[in-house]
Amino acid sequence: MPRRSPWTCVLWDVDGTIVDASDGILRRLTVTLEHFGRRPPTRAELVHWIGPPMYESFQVNVGMTPDEASEAVAFYRVLGKKDGYTTGAKLFDGVGELIRDVAAAGIPEATASSKPEIQVAALMDHFDLSPSLTAVVGATPDEKTLSAKADIVAEALRRLQAAGADTSRPVLVGDRHHDVEGGAVHGVPVIFVRWGFSWPHEADGAQAAVDDVDQLRRLLLVEETDA
Known part of the structure; x- marks a missing residue:
């Protein structure tokens, strides 16, 4: 049965939301x-680390100076490259299928992640989600030039627009208060998913909060007969 969406495009956080x-x-x-x-x-304590840029987290969570945080990020990224960016990663149940179904309904999608873009791209390729995405957007390698969620959201919208997508009614799906705050800067409503790494209050300010993928699906896709 044909499906449509109340949104013209969907932005996805990655860590804690898709992966x-x-x-x-x-x-x-x-x-x-x-x-x-x-x-x-x-x-x-991973709730303090997953979501925000690592450069920020090393300063906030363990009191590193900006220079120390830069060194720690570089060290951490070397480990990640040696591991392989997809090692140990898994999709949250049902999310991959939902992304594919949204794409099949003709709704442009993009990632909007504070994770370095090279890693986001590797993950999307690994889980065969790249064909469903109009744009794969993440942070710059230094996690400083482009890393704040508001800036990532702006870049995702810019790339969607450049690809000819309608961005008049976007929505961001995420699992941290950074997503809610970053979306708000650009007037992008957020659907907050509770299966990630977050505290209960972080959903404050989101347009909706969901506990499972079925609930999320009902907010992203509706059958044409329901119109």
Whole structure:
């Protein structure tokens, strides 16, 4: 049955929304922080790390200076490259199918991630989601030139527009308050997913919050007969 969407385009956060990369992130953070003489996080503390740019997180979470944070990010990224950007990563149940179904309904989609774009592209290729995406957008390699969620959202919208997509009614799907705040800068409503790494209050300000992919699907796609 034909489907449509109340949105003209969909932006997707990646870590905690599409992909669960927590096992690899925890391992690399442990090695990195021990290398720099800092206490590594527990799994429960990953909520402080997954979502924001790593350059910011090294400063906020363990008190590094900007220069120290730059060194830590570089060290962490070397580990990631050695591991392979997709090692240990897995899709959250049903999200890949939903992305493909949104694309099949003719709705342009893009990633809007604070993760380095080279890693986002590797993950989307690995999970065969690239063909469903009009644009793959992430942070610059230094995670400073382009990393703030508001700037990432703006770049995703710019690339969609350049590809001829209608961006008049965009929506961002994400799992952190950074997504809500970054979307708000550009008037982009956010659907907050609760299966990622977040605190309950982080959904404040989102247009909607969902607990599972079926709930998300109902907000992104409707059957033509429901119109």
